[in-house]
Amino acid sequence: MELVCAPWGIVSWKFPNQGLNDVRRSFDSIALDIGGIAGFHAYHVVGWRKKKRDRSYRHWIMDNPEQLRGILPNYVSVIKGKNFNIPIAYANFLPPKLGEKEDKDDFFDSMRSLLKECVAECGKAGARYVIMRPLAVGIGERDVWEAGKEYYLSLAGIAKQYGVTILLESQYRINNGGIVRGLCSDPHEAKKWVDDLNNAAGFECFGFHLDIGTCSFLGQNMRDVAVMLGSRIKAVTLRDSDGTGDTAILPFTAVSGNRPRTDWLNIIRGLREISYDGLTIMNFAGTASITSPMLKPALIKYAREIGDFFAWQIDMENMLKRYEKRVLFGAGNMCRAYMKCYGEKYPPLFTCDNNKDKWGTEFCSLQVKSPEELKNLPKDCAVLICNMYYREIESQLRDMGIENPIGFFNDEYMPSFHFERIEDMEEENEARDWGTDAERA
Amino acid sequence: MKLGIGVQTQNALNDDCPIEGAKMLKEAGFDAVDFSLHRYLKNKDIYSFSINRFFEKTVEELEAFFTPHKEALEQVGIDVWQMHMPYPMYVPKGSRQLNEYLQKIVAPKSMRLCSFLDCKYIVIHGFKLAYYLGSEEKEWEATQAFLEELAPLAKSLNITMCIENLYDGIGGRAVEGPCCDAVKAASRIDAMNDKYGAEVLGFCFDTGHANLVHLDFEQFITTLESRLKVLHIHDNDGWRDLHQIPFAFTKTRENKSATDWEGFMRGLKNIGYRGTLNFETGPALTSFPDDMKGDTLKFIAGIGRYFARNIEKMS
Structure with missing residues (x-):
């Protein structure tokens, strides 16, 4: 899985060097925000045209899309000069509403020209994907597919020419401040759009960008969204949200009490189920924006570690597949979770535990042995640590002279769960019996 | 056929004197009710494994218990359009018993x-098990x-079970959720x-729940088509x-309702909905002073008539 850093909140278009250098210390790949580079997103051009036109450092490319050819290569060369990959770009997009005096057709024509330039420049920059929102503004819901189809297909030729895949993403609309799911937020609809566009184009040049922040904001079951879209998902943006707004908080950090605000369980379940191996974009623009420049390198490094953790979780089953033979270390809840979800598919030879009382017993149909038994394993047999004290146990095994591959198994985000943890079972089962007649009266 | 206007009986129809509540509902302008059977075995009690003995009565005893309610509603000319079964019907960490x-x-x-009250639709909550089962x-x-398990009984009683x-x-x-x-x-x-050769299953669209997860009301209702049998109309x-009165919540300085009621009406128009516009707004009756219960109900029924008029008018 290729991890990509989104530039927002870190890299300034005007003075990019420090931000790019900070990112480069932790990431090999960065996303390109064409809207941000060239006059911000197109909607700024629409809404604030008069107010901000005098800011000389911005380029009003809606008026002259071909200017992109002059602007973008210079910026890309700065990025490439720092040995970054640029696998993906965000194209400009229009706002949910046009200004009263704006003519929809004029803007659509300008946008089409601009987006063709975007696709071409992305291809030249080496980007494989460009994220592109549909032109929905001013179009009735019943006509939006026909209009969208025509609009996207007009870009298919140039996308093919430059080897770029256009990624759709889900949208939402605002109804007097309330949020309503919009285009492609329904995975059935998104799937149909991608498939119909590829069929109409005659080749595969459309895919889907799954933005976890948007899905989470809309309260979606992300396991279902991921499974339904499957291999159409070419890029995933990870961002956390507190649920009150469309924010980009560092993943795994938005909390309510001691519970996560985002349904990471279902995201990981879904992506693991489809063996996702595409791009993963870390977008923590909100957190980065409020972080002092002094702390940003540390934040970016932590974001990278979070991305690696996420990739490791998604790849959990693939890790199990890599070893033909395996034993487990630990005879508790994590071992039980392993046996429930993966025991049949990837059966361990046995498990072992530091607790002497468990040696010689059976746990989840596995023999529990002393760690000393691991010294007799064939060299290619992996030891999968099923205990949260990973690093301590790994050191113990290495100190014992065990040279077998060691893997960490983790049950935080399992495909399914037991209803009870071991330690709660007996006690709680008694408590949960619904009592005697006298108690119920 | 005219769209009916209904409301849940919770906080409106009491067991001591059902005729009093029935008259109040009729006077407020309702011609149907959603019978709140779930209040006889409350969800918080089920989740806390504190089960009362209400449903241990025989069917005959239960029918006798609800006979005054049935007679009161019949007397004022209110139909029981739909009923809410107690929920949940499965507690993940509950005992098998x-x-x-x-x-x-x-x-x-x-x-x-449900059959005893001459009610055609019963709303049943799906099990919340995705966390444990994985999908x-x-x-x-x-x-x-x-x-x-219930479908043969539903068929024989001519009841449609509605998932929500x-x-x-x-x-x-x-x-x-489900x-x-x-x-x-x-x-x-x-x-x-x-499979059962009968309409044993239908759908109950809950506007409040839909609003919490930002569903597109119009698209959802339109997709369901004639499978949509009953409604839980409320706002949050x-x-x-919160189960409050529609149009109550705003989020901008323009103070327009933030819930997409236009989309709701368009959806019902699209599918030619001909059932009852049923309000699940029992909690609103306790948020207003008790003395205002009749006025609150009239207001809710008025919103129902507004919906009905506008749905009729839509092209």
Whole structure:
């Protein structure tokens, strides 16, 4: 899985060097925000045209899309000069509403020209994907597919020419401040759009960008969204949200009490189920924006570690597949979770535990042995640590002279769960019996 | 056929003197009710394994208990359009004994009572099991098995069981719960009805739950088509399941309702909905002073008439 850093909140278009250098210390790949580079997103051009036109450092490319050819290569060369990959770009997009005096057709024509330039420049920059929102503004819901189809297909030729895949993403609309799911937020609809566009184009040049922040904001079951879209998902943006707004908080950090605000369980379940191996974009623009420049390198490094953790979780089953033979270390809840979800598919030879009382017993149909038994394993047999004290146990095994591959198994985000943890079972089962007649009266 | 206007009986029809509540509902302008059977075995009690003995009565005893309610409603000319079965019908960490009691005793007796009250539709919550079982599909399989236990009885009593879009909670936020996918719901309803050769399953669209997870009302309702049998109309702030009066919540300085009631009406128009516009706004009756209960009900019925007029007028 290729991890990509989104530039927002870190890299300034005007003075990019420090931000790019900070990112480069932790990431090999960065996303390109064409809207941000060239006059911000197109909607700024629409809404604030008069107010901000005098800011000389911005380029009003809606008026002259071909200017992109002059602007973008210079910026890309700065990025490439720092040995970054640029696998993906965000194209400009229009706002949910046009200004009263704006003519929809004029803007659509300008946008089409601009987006063709975007696709071409992305291809030249080496980007494989460009994220592109549909032109929905001013179009009735019943006509939006026909209009969208025509609009996207007009870009298919140039996308093919430059080897770029256009990624759709889900949208939402605002109804007097309330949020309503919009285009492609329904995975059935998104799937149909991608498939119909590829069929109409005659080749595969459309895919889907799954933005976890948007899905989470809309309260979606992300396991279902991921499974339904499957291999159409070419890029995933990870961002956390507190649920009150469309924010980009560092993943795994938005909390309510001691519970996560985002349904990471279902995201990981879904992506693991489809063996996702595409791009993963870390977008923590909100957190980065409020972080002092002094702390940003540390934040970016932590974001990278979070991305690696996420990739490791998604790849959990693939890790199990890599070893033909395996034993487990630990005879508790994590071992039980392993046996429930993966025991049949990837059966361990046995498990072992530091607790002497468990040696010689059976746990989840596995023999529990002393760690000393691991010294007799064939060299290619992996030891999968099923205990949260990973690093301590790994050191113990290495100190014992065990040279077998060691893997960490983790049950935080399992495909399914037991209803009870071991330690709660007996006690709680008694408590949960619904009592005697006298108690119920 | 004219669209009916209904409201749940919770906080309106009391057991001591049902005729009093029935008259108040009629005077307020309702011609139907959603019989709140769930208040006789409350969900918080089920979740805390504190089960009362109400449903241990025989069917005959239960029918006798509800005879005054039935007679009172008949006397004022109010139909029982729909009923709400107690919920949940499965407690993930509950004992086998508890879950069997819910599914094999409470559920069938609820169906009998539904029939006794001449009610055609009973709303049943799907099981919330996706966390444990791993997927919405497996969760549905468990719900489906339960519904299929009841389906022959539903067929014989000419009752349609209605599944409802629910939400779940993650870190203090609402996320999709069972039955939030209209496409899947439609196909599942068709499959079960085909299997039993009768309309044993339908859908209850809950506007409040839909608003919590930002569903597109119009698209959802339009996808369901004639499978949509009953409604739970109520409003909230998009954050908590408040069951308040529609149009009450605003989020901008323009003070327009933040809930997409236009989309709701368009959806009903699209499918030619001819059932009851039923309000699940029992909690609103306790948020206003008790002296205002009649006025509050009149106001709710007035909103129902507004919906009905506008749905009729839409082209």
